[in-house]
Amino acid sequence: MRFGHFFYPMNFDPSRDYEAIEECLLEAELVEQLGFDAIWIAEHHFIGEAVYGDPLVFAAAVAVKTKRVLIGLGIVEMALHNPVQLAIQTALLDNLSRGRLIVGTGRGSNYNAFEYVGFGTTVAEGRKRLLEAEDLLVKAWTTEDLDYRGEYWQVSFPSVRPRPYQKPHPPLARACLSDDSIMRMGQIARPVLFRGRSVEAVGKSLRLYRETMQSSGFDEATVENALDNSWFWYEMHLAETDDDALDGFLTASERAGRHVAEMRERWNPKDQEVNVARPTLPRSAYGPTPNTAANENLIGSPERVAEHLRLLSEVGVRNLMLTNRGLMSKEETEASLRLLSEKVMPQFR
Numbered sequence: 001m002r003f004g005h006f007f008y009p010m011n012f013d014p015s016r017d018y019e020a021i022e023e024c025l026l027e028a029e030l031v032e033q034l035g036f037d038a039i040w041i042a043e044h045h046f047i048g049e050a051v052y053g054d055p056l057v058f059a060a061a062v063a064v065k066t067k068r069v070l071i072g073l074g075i076v077e078m079a080l081h082n083p084v085q086l087a088i089q090t091a092l093l094d095n096l097s098r099g100r101l102i103v104g105t106g107r108g109s110n111y112n113a114f115e116y117v118g119f120g121t122t123v124a125e126g127r128k129r130l131l132e133a134e135d136l137l138v139k140a141w142t143t144e145d146l147d148y149r150g151e152y153w154q155v156s157f158p159s160v161r162p163r164p165y166q167k168p169h170p171p172l173a174r175a176c177l178s179d180d181s182i183m184r185m186g187q188i189a190r191p192v193l194f195r196g197r198s199v200e201a202v203g204k205s206l207r208l209y210r211e212t213m214q215s216s217g218f219d220e221a222t223v224e225n226a227l228d229n230s231w232f233w234y235e236m237h238l239a240e241t242d243d244d245a246l247d248g249f250l251t252a253s254e255r256a257g258r259h260v261a262e263m264r265e266r267w268n269p270k271d272q273e274v275n276v277a278r279p280t281l282p283r284s285a286y287g288p289t290p291n292t293a294a295n296e297n298l299i300g301s302p303e304r305v306a307e308h309l310r311l312l313s314e315v316g317v318r319n320l321m322l323t324n325r326g327l328m329s330k331e332e333t334e335a336s337l338r339l340l341s342e343k344v345m346p347q348f349r
Helices: 014-033 055-065 083-096 113-118 123-142 179-188 199-215 220-228 242-267 302-314 330-348
Strands: 002-007 038-041 070-077 101-106 146-149 154-157 172-176 192-195 231-238 298-300 319-323
Touching: 002 014, 002 070, 002 330, 014 038, 014 055, 014 330, 038 055, 038 231, 038 319, 055 070, 055 083, 070 083, 070 172, 070 231, 083 101, 083 123, 101 123, 113 123, 113 242, 123 146, 123 172, 172 179, 179 192, 179 199, 192 199, 199 220, 199 302, 231 242, 231 302, 231 330, 242 298, 298 302, 302 330
Parallel strands: 002 038, 002 319, 038 070, 070 101, 101 172, 172 192, 192 231, 231 298, 231 319
Antiparallel strands: 146 154
């Protein structure tokens, strides 16, 4: 099992933006020292849901601060980017990181329609353009003397420079929530960035993904490679005791969730389709051991979190993207990361 640290740092106080960004860069160095396998970087705009805002600029800073960890974009909101410009930016990132880049894509936030509006587009338009945007991205990475004539983009140019460090291009993964989207990725054996859910739901999603690849004619090596490069996102916080971890993190998470919900209610346009975020499980829903039928996050003592990871490993989870959303203090976050590294991760290597 591989462990990724997911930077999803919520900061709703603009006066702390610089401090929060600096703390993220220090965390990047720490998680590499602690033996994590990857750092993942999100994209959100306008309300401090991801304080650094621009994942590509921030990823460049992480690339020069680190030497070993993979750097994953989780995700680039394709609805907000020109694919040719994105090809150039990610090719540069791939070179800066010496081939450590993973590009995760999606059409954009499922909950923040105001992000689309802020960039002059809509949820529906982002959905329509996604496949062509990804296609042009790959062709821009790999094609010389490109003449592309699509429905949304018509471009021609000699070559993207710099060329990607990885050949033929950085690994590409797609964020998926629904069974339909998981099946679409299975049909082309593309790695998936999954949203962590209950152990039972995760097992069902992985079976669907595997079976779709097999029924689509892919050999076992291709299936295994796709599974090896798919990741699950969970919120995570460890403390010495279950009560300390659960009470501290869930109280902060519920407070942040109310603020984000208020911003969505205020700024999401009423005439656009927007998903409603599922409610966070309350403290009372967490028993002494993980419940395989509940959408629990990875929160608790090292013993409780290790048991939860064993259950996830048994249903086929191989890679984790873990975040505390920047909701805990610098000291609490570092203590959590050290507990995970020292007392939990060695059990799954």
